[in-house]
Every structure is written in structure tokens, then in C-alpha cells.
Amino acid sequence: PDDLPPVTFCRDTTLIFDEFGNAFLGDPSLYLDASSYDEPIGGTGTVIPVDVFPDTLYCTDYPSIIASLVTRDDNCNFDTCEFTVTLLDITPPQLGCVDITVGIGENGTYTMNPDEVIIGSVDNCNNIIPTITPSTLTCDDVGSPVEVMIVVEDIAGNVDSCAVMVTVVDTFLLQIECPFLPPYPVTRSTSTINCRYIPYSDEFRPTVVAPDCSTMVTYGLTGATTGTGMSNVGGVPFELGETTVTYTATDAS
Numbered sequence: 698p699d700d701l702p703p704v705t706f707c708r709d710t711t712l713i714f715d716e717f718g719n720a721f722l723g724d725p726s727l728y729l730d731a732s733s734y735d736e737p738i739g740g741t742g743t744v745i746p747v748d749v750f751p752d753t754l755y756c757t758d759y760p761s762i763i764a765s766l767v768t769r770d771d772n773c774n775f776d777t778c779e780f781t782v783t784l785l786d787i788t789p790p791q792l793g794c795v796d797i798t799v800g801i802g803e804n805g806t807y808t809m810n811p812d813e814v815i816i817g818s819v820d821n822c823n824n825i826i827p828t829i830t831p832s833t834l835t836c837d838d839v840g841s842p843v844e845v846m847i848v849v850e851d852i853a854g855n856v857d858s859c860a861v862m863v864t865v866v867d868t869f870l871l872q873i874e875c876p877f878l879p880p881y882p883v884t885r886s887t888s889t890i891n892c893r894y895i896p897y898s899d900e901f902r903p904t905v906v907a908p909d910c911s912t913m914v915t916y917g918l919t920g921a922t923t924g925t926g927m928s929n930v931g932g933v934p935f936e937l938g939e940t941t942v943t944y945t946a947t948d949a950s
Contacts, residue, residue, distance in 0.1 A: 699772040703735035703744040707766050707780035714786045718756040718821040725749040728766050728780055740771030747775070756822035759784045759852055786853035790820035794847055794859035799834065800868040805910055807834045807865060811847055814861045818849055825849045836910030838865040872906035873914070873946040887937055898931035903944040910948050917943045 708730040712720040722728070725746035733744040747767045754762060761783045769775045793816045799807050811827035818825055827849045834843060842862040850856045878901070885894045905912055918924045921938025930942055 699736075699738040699740055699770070700774060701736055701738065702774040702776040703733065703768055703770045705733045705744060705766065705768045705776040705778040706730040707778040709781040709783070711783040711785060712754065714756060714759075714784060714788065714821055716788060716821050718786075718823065720754040720782075720784055722749045722752045722754070722764060722782070725766055728764075729768065733768065735770040735774075738772075743771060744768050744776075745770065754782060754784060756786070756824065756852065758782075759786060759822070786822055786851060786855065788821045789855035790818060790825045790849050790851050790857045792847065792849050792857040792859050793817040794861045796842075796862045796864075798864040798866060800866055801834070801836060801839060801910055803869050805836045808832060809834065809845060809863070814845065814847055814863070815849075820849075820851045820855075822852050825851050834863065834865050836867070838863075839867050839910055840865075867910045867948060869948075871912060871946045871948055873944055874904045874906055875942075875944060876901050876903060882939060885935070887935075891934075892937045893934040895934050896931055899929075900931060901942060902929040902931065903946075905946050913947050915945050915947070917945070919943070 707728050710728060714720050725748055728749060729744065729746045735742050735744050745768060747769050749764060749766050751764060761781055763779050764782050765777050765779050767775060767777050794814045795816045797814055801807050809829050809832050811829045815827060827847060830846045842864045845861050845863045846858060847861065848856055848858040887894045903914060905914060914928055916926055916930055918940055920940040921936040922940040926933065
């Protein structure tokens with residue numbers, strides 16, 4: 698009787714994923730190498746391919762996988778061999794984008810999220826990584842639309858991209874606080890030389906709690922002392938009597 702299995706040699710192959718991210722091995726004979734043989738004891742000496750597994754390959758198998766081929770001879774003696782399946786993904790992803798308007802944050806910046814501008818992205822392997830450039834917008838971008846580039850890349854390095862226009866606006870409300878100097882009204886003694894009081898640089902400086910884009914602080918003086926200026930009243934001579942100091946914070950918007 699013939700109880701000797703055939704001697705099977707496999708040959709490696711390369712497959713391409715289809716639009717659904719699948720690849721199929723199909724006919725087992727495609728992976729049987731011609732050097733395979735069987736001793737013809739009571740048979741023809743033919744090595745017969747029976748099955749191959751796994752027969753369906755997926756994107757999770759990328760970039761290669763080891764498959765097995767099962768063979769037999771005429772007397773139902775079986776053998777197996779292994780071969781490497783190299784998997785290719787040549788289908789690029791597809792990307793759709795939309796222009797948007799964003800509001801600058803309290804720190805004067807806005808960090809872009811790709812999901813804000815991507816309205817649709819598909820790929821046969823459903824595993825794409827988006828990048829966005831520039832990823833951070835600043836006060837310098839307020840006023841004129843900024844071109845932002847979005848690129849998506851799949852597992853095989855295939856890419857698609859789109860450019861969107863991002864309009865940056867400054868909608869953040871400023872908050873300014875006057876110096877905390879109780880009791881009110883604030884009382885200071887004038888100089889004995891000229892009957893004026895000159896505050897030091899930070900004595901009456903206000904605090905901009907939430908600065909954003911190009912915040913400018915101005916002051917106005919009414920009452921015994923009048924005038925206007927920038928920043929704070931440090932170094933400004935105050936006349937004898939009551940003076941009201943009004944601070945105003947203004948940004949680029």
C-alpha cells in the first residue's frame with residue numbers, strides 16, 4: 698500500500714486588497730510549486746492541491762501573512778506547506794472638507810481639530826490618520842482667511858488631501874479689573890512742594906483678567922485732574938481734589 702505522503706513545496710504570492718479591504722487566495726493550485734512530487738506506488742505520482750487557508754485575507758493581515766496549502770496524492774495521503782502572502786493596498790483614501798469660522802481663545806490661540814473640517818473620509822481599510830497644517834491659529838490670523846491643509850494617510854501610505862479656508866474671529870470678551878485699594882475713594886497726600894500726588898508705576902495699574910488679541914489699555918481722568926493716556930496712570934501728576942480714573946481695555950476686534 699501507498700502510505701507515504703506527497704512532498705509539497707509552496708510558492709509565495711502577492712495579493713491586492715479590493716475596494717472593500719478584502720483579498721482572496723482562491724484556487725489552491727496557484728500556490729503549488731512545480732518541484733512538489735509523490736512516489737507513484739499504486740498511483741500516478743501526482744500531487745493534488747486540496748485546500749488553502751485562510752482563503753480570505755483582511756486589512757488586519759497587512760502587510761503579510763503566512764498561509765497553508767493542503768495537498769494529497771492518489772491514495773489520500775496528505776501533506777501541507779506554508780507560504781508567504783504579501784498584501785498590497787493601492788486604493789487611496791477619499792477625503793471631503795469644508796471651510797469653517799473659528800473663534801480665538803482667551804490665550805490668543807485656537808487649536809485646530811481635523812474633525813472640524815473633515816465632512817467625510819473613506820478608505821477600503823478604514824484606518825486612516827489625519828494631519829492638519831497649521832494646527833494652531835493665532836491672533837495674527839484674525840481678519841483674513843487662512844488656508845489649512847488636511848492630509849489623510851492609510852495603512853499603506855496612500856494619501857489624499859484637501860485645502861480649506863479657516864476664518865479666525867475674535868469673539869472673546871475682555872475682562873479688566875481696577876486695582877483693589879479700599880477704602881474708596883482712594884486717598885493720597887500731595888507733595889508739600891507742588892500740591893500734587895504722583896503715583897509710582899504699578900500703584901494704580903489695572904489687571905486684564907482675560908487678555909486675547911492685541912489688548913490695549915487706556916485711561917481717562919476726569920475731575921480735579923483731566924487727561925488721557927496708555928497703560929496706567931503711574932507717573933501722572935494728580936491735582937489736589939477728587940479725580941476719577943476710568944480704565945478701558947480694547948482688543949483688535
